[in-house]
Amino acid sequence: MAFIHGITMLLVYQLVGEVTVRLADVPIPGPVLGMVMLFATLWIRGQAPDSLEQASSALLAHLSLLFVPAGVGMMAHFDRIAEEWLPITLALLLSTIITMVATALIMQFTTRWLVRPSGPEKSHDD
The missing domain is CATH 1.20.5 (Single alpha-helices involved in coiled-coils or other helix-helix interfaces)
Incomplete structure (x- = not known):
């Protein structure tokens, strides 16, 4: 269940970035803005939640499939x-x-x- 929570968190940040870019008409990709927002959140918190670490580790383990x-x-x-x-x-x-x-x-x-x-x-x- 932690994996699903982590993936959901990643997708929510991507969605928020995409919506913000479209509403503000900013010339950068939405996922990039979402990643910056996620980075800022993790920096303020000081650490990543376990669910996010589990999801990101699983995605990185299969990164070659994205190529x-x-x-x-x-x-x-x-x-x-x-x-x-x-x-x-x-x-x-x-x-x-x-x-x-x-x-x-x-x-x-x-x-x-x-x-x-x-x-x-x-x-x-x-």
């Missing part, structure tokens, strides 16, 4: 992918490079911002 529809789609559109392999490859490579550079810059910025010098600070009076 089956994508693989079927790739095979169904193989001819189109073969015709347009160059733009697809360029888009993948450029987006990967841009993501890696952006991630590195954000990591450097946050590291400098969060990490303080550990040694004794020099005063300007010397």
Whole structure:
């Protein structure tokens, strides 16, 4: 019964996110907003309920099954992918490079911002 309660909680947050996005006309996917709301709730609570942990663990254990529809789609559109392999490859490579550079810059910025010098600070009076 705990599994059903956990799945219901995940679906309710997804539904609330979807309804909020549609009512507020926000340009982000509803499930993403629902996930942000769930994250905020769990952060405020400080821990996840056991039912949610059980449901999420079961979903993660079978995560590979969620890639089956994508693989079927790739095979169904193989001819189109073969015709347009160059733009697809360029888009993948450029987006990967841009993501890696952006991630590195954000990591450097946050590291400098969060990490303080550990040694004794020099005063300007010397």
